[in-house]
Amino acid sequence: MTQSPAVPTPAPQGPVRLGERAARTLTAELARHHGSKTALLVGAQADTAVLDAAISALLPGDVLTVVPAGPGDAAQLRTYIAAHGPWVADRIQIVDELAEAQPSEIVLVAVPLTGTVDETRTALTELGAQLAKGGVLTVAVPAMPGRTEGAGAELDRQAALFGVGTDLVLLNQPPLRIHRLRFTPAEVATAGRLAPVYRPSSVPITRTMHIDSNGVAAAGIALGLAALAKITRPKSRLWLLPALAAAPVAAFFRDPERDLPDDETAVVAAADGRVLSVERLTDERFGDGEFLRVAVFLSVLDVHVNRSPVAGKVVDYFVADGGFAAAMKPAAEHNVAAYTVLDTERGTVVVAQRTGLIARRIVQRAPVGALLAKGERIGLIRFGSRTDVYLPAEAADPLVGPGDKVIGGASVIARWR
Template identity: 65%
Template structure:
């Protein structure tokens, strides 16, 4: 791990933050998910740091990476020399695609700009640093910054949160760091929806890996933790009672409900994939004025309590709208579920508007949506989940898509082709 002072960007020295391997991978995730060709700018990374290693690992043959040792006026000569020596030691393949400069004035605008130093200090200092870095982001590009997850008495985290509310296209909490940090991705200028086709699904550090192919969503970790906590309290309150076994035994199935398996997403550009696991309830053509005046092909899928409830983007696109409509909690497999509480995510794509609707059910009472307006989603990328039995609807322009499933078919989120573009 490499240590940076909290507030290193503003010159305020406080308790050191360690950027470990997991936090470094999250910082470099926008580089890693971009299929290229792309340009990256890494600011404040030291030679041999985990962040520098993660950025180098994300490089593809046509990519270019610029490294600046500091976000200040200029770096110490020794730090620059150490960076250059480190890059040379990586071999010609890396050195041919990587350039080390002494200051930001020598850097050119890049598609992805990463501030490797944790940002802290006062709000004015943070605003100055962010403004300087924003000028080095190309149109539609992303600026990635990291702040302590545990708020220190400074305004930097508040300033980043303010900008994230306006320009944020993703935020990840990395608990497995010392101390925990939050990584924000900011897009100050709009991106074109076509850029989503060049992306891979984003890394989700909130998922806890169990095996190479199976993760548990953070909601499941929290729910299992609550169940085990209740078991401990029950055991302490009534040591001779077996009542504690009820929440203790419930922890495993509750966690299993939030399982988040890895999925192989079809590479066929004409394929539209299922937004969730489950059983196809209906395939129909209809009009919905909320999404436009055109006719839509709607494919509805019911999720039982035994299905994986992580939701995935059926197509690559840009999130242009998100809203929630109030309603009831009818059983999701019944027609009355049409009027249940639902979250609507509208995507702009090369084929026109596409909507994904997350509907609650009889038991489901909470919808999680993690894709802010302005963010780009790759096909098959996780963007949220629904707790317990529920339903997802995918709306596609009817004159541009043909269904590939029928009512009663079983589908697998992110893998099963439910329709094809004409």
């Protein structure tokens, strides 16, 4: 057996290992698909975090094809997989070379890419040929300078053209950037079979509470300022101000787990907050016909992580210029806003993230082409703000009114007819 050209070779500084967190991120696309699916794992070795994460993601009806990392790995893989019992062994097949595998809906590369630009481009071409229509290729690359010969730059270029998600995994040695690429369009209906994707940007604090990476960074800056103040002015208590601010700043970026309603017709809130208005309107930017718009105001005490209200495919994203009026005021209609446009089986749905008097920073993490599950995190707005959901008026009935309190990803704000 010869090693497939698409299997990456070790980095010059030695092999790059994927820890548990990186492995979970790499296999997130496999884990989120409900129902039967086909997947291909390239460059696998026995008793590794990536293989274990892929095995854990298997469901009845799934087929996982494994390409060993090297000539000596096939026998070890067969022994390791057989030890998991017939339920796992019946769903995994091992092939000697990539060319022997059938096209799959999900292709995962177990070894980070570390080659030159040309080598990386060749590997991506070979791996992309193994994708079924609308399938996703997930690959990792070291995020530290000097750990690749050009793979990082080429993957950044490919992600700009075909990326449907990128995650930075800092808790790995070395840190990794993991890209999800889709080279052919996906069917909108596929989004309805997905669970919200796992994202390492949400750092777990407890089983049910996470902190967004923006909060970790903000708290780190506050603590850094406290340390600097303590060093430069040791007799002053000025350092207490940033030190005491670190906890509430981190709390602002809290990202709790949410239980989604088990109702296919439910449209969930895109954000925590209080309903400002429910109205019918037209907006030529999103097409003909009327839209039902539910506007929600987020105070500084609310969770500011935004979620997709429905399952759909991101087909457009744009930012409209404007002012920074208080988000609860009518003038906020003309504030700076980011619009994420979704194609769904019921029509066009839009999520508008609007800035406020204090909020000046919108984070959006759902690139065009991405498939979003209902309730999936799409980004956040820093400090007080407003989030609007536009639904096709002829297809949905509102279930909330002005003054109602809603919880992002959990409260039902409308129901499809």
